[in-house]
Amino acid sequence: MENLKNIWKPELYRIQVEAPAPKRVICENCPDRPEFYGKEYHGVMGHKEATLLLEGEPNGAFLIRKGNEYNDFYTLTWRFDDKIHHYKLYYDGTHYIKDKRYDTIYDLVADGLITCHMELKAHHILEMINSRASYTESPYVTLNRRKLNTLTKMQQSSNKSSPIISKTEHRTEEAVSKIDLPSPDENPLLTMKYSKPHNFKVHTFKGLNWCELCANFLWGFTAQGVKCEDCGFIAHSKCSERVPNHCVPDLKKLRGVFGIDLTTLLNAHSSTLPFVVKKCVTEIEARGMDSEGIYRVSGFADEIEALKMAFDRDGEAADLSVYSNINVVAGALKLYLRLLPVPLITYEVHPKLVQAIQMKTTVVQVSMLRECLDLLPPAHFNCLQYMVQHLHRVSQHASENKMSAHNLSTVFAPTLVATPPAISDLAAEIRALQTLIEHCALIYHQQH
Template identity: 85%
Template sequence: MENLKNIWKPELYRIQMEAPVPKRIICENCTYKPEFYGKEYHGIMGHKEATLLLEEEPNGAFLIRKGNENNDFYTLTWRFNDKIHHYKLYYDGTHYIKEKRYETIYDLVADGLITCHMELCAHHILDMINSRASYTESPYVTLNRRKINTLTKIHQPSLKTSPTFNRLESKTGPDIKGGKKPLLDLSPTIGDNPLLYKYHKSHSFKVHTFKGLNWCELCANFLWGFTAQGVKCEDCGFIAHSKCSERVPNHCVPDLKKLRGVFGIDLTTLLNAHSSTLPFVVKKCVNEIEARGMDSEGIYRVSGFADEIEALKMAFDRDGEAADLSVYSNINVVAGTLKLYLRLLPVPLITYEVHPKLVSAIQMKTTAVQVTMLRECLDSLPPAHFNCLQYMVQHLHRVSQQAELNKMSPYNLSTVFAPTLVATPPAITNLACEIRALQVLIEYCPQIYYGNK
């Protein structure tokens, strides 16, 4: 499972978080305002006057104006990269730029600032995305390999009688024994996923606005922006950047739409979809471990069988909360599946934004100050991450209380979980601070989460 550790690439997400935030420059004296603009509208104003208004403002400041009385359009003027820029605006019931549509001008500006920031600061990543994405090594194929193989067995009879399969078998050539065999001249070759090269169907990609955080299933990079971030196949649910979708082969399998599962999906997005406060994978695994694994020596440190972990992962994806964990007698399989779920989160429970605060907190001289600062930095987490982290830390605290039996002290547990729970920039290879911070979270869990003395 180690090859899944860094399946999602967070660089674009971190860069988006650094983009300027819109700041409306308000005009209180404008007597006439179009109904689709608010106080950011400054009436008739030339570009020189608009430039003067924004010169001392931060990047992200903007206003709306009309260049002169004869213009039949409005102009957006904003400050970005310490320069003033002017853009023609379009409105036909909603604000729009090409295929992107926005309910408010604020939304348009916010998304536009991110787009410009990406073009300025992430062009090297965007260029790489446009040239290097490999389908055979994509998260979609990696995460769904077992499902695809299962569907192969399900569809095998129908495939042999399908027009596509018959057409392929009609193209024959000599084999090494002088007989005939199908010539499968396809690119790329998918290797051990026969369904993907026998079941040919074009994806039905449509421009899509994604809620929450999402990652491209071809290149593994973040779908940046607030609207129309990419495309989604209406038949199988494959999501990708628009450019990446142009390189996805015609291997759409509509049945996978029902089996895309819960692993590798942003936590907030998943919980919103399920109207839940905690992912059921975490709850079921924790309950199972606390029922029959608290005295198991090396729990979370000892690895379960990879095939059984993959089978349980598939059961969660297929059966949801109805997945039966009792059939896995080796509790390390359940523990390994829980670690795999947390490892595959695109944004770990302790997010990239909170990571620097976590490191600062643990560098304080006394444990009392560390506990106070850790409590404060955890308040910065998104609600979904805060709740799930609290649930996990409380569970690990209970595990550590059985350390005489399971040999898993707070330090041992933090060493196992720090690489999984803490979002650490790739340049950091020494996780001593992260391990120490998680150790304090586990050891002083009652004080941090309940304020106990």
């Protein structure tokens, strides 16, 4: 399972978070304001006057103007990278830039600022994405290898009863063999008889999503990438050009719940907690609290993978009682949490968490940890609270299970806390999580 540990790449997500936020520069009295602009519209104004208005404003400040009374278009003027920029605007019922459409001018500016910020700060990553993405090492193949193997065996079984192969099938196999990919043993999709191109369409994703080819974040607020309407494969537009013709529509139902952003998943399921977490915690508390080394002792990898498939296939109906080894259930829970693209304690909160645990007294640490938790997205806050309170209950059985708060923190810190790749010593993160577990009643007291 270790090869799945760092499957998602967070760098672009962290860079997007640092992008400047839009700030409207308001004009209260403007009699000829178009109906599709608000108080950010300043009427007829030259670029020099607009530049002066934005000089003292932060990056992200913007206004809308008409360059002169004869123009049949409007101009966006904004401050970015400590410079003033001017852009022609387009509106035909919705605001748009090329194939991206926006309900409001604020949305357009927010997305534009992120795009410019990415081009400025992440150009080296974007260039790497365009040249190095490998399908066989992609999250899609990695996460779904077992499912694809199962699908392949089903197809091979079906082929035995139907030995006649059409000319089209022969051509397809020949085309597949020309793709520069590993052997069928390494890439189960290659053993499939039919080659079908993906039905990619430009898509606006809700919540946070990652490209299933290159594993990098889909940045921006609208039209962040493409999605196959037949199998659900998600990718950057550029990455989609390098995805082989291996669309299997049945996989739409098999994409499951592992490796999906927490907020996105919970919104899709109209839930406050992921059912994987609830079911595993319930099972562990029912029959694993006195199991020596719970969460530290590994379950069998094949059984953990089978349980993962059961969750993906059966959802909340997955039967955990068939796994007599409770370490398999614990392993599946850890795997789910490890595969979250953004860990429960997010990249933004991580430095504040480290700062809090470096305070000299427990009272101050607890107070600052409370403030850290308030900065988490609601989905992360609720799930972390559920897990911390569970781990506290597990630690109360340490005389039997040998898993103290410190031992549990050592196991879970790499999974629950988002840390930059350069950090290898997790001593501060372990101490912070240990404090959360030991003082959870006090820390979550008066929390919403």
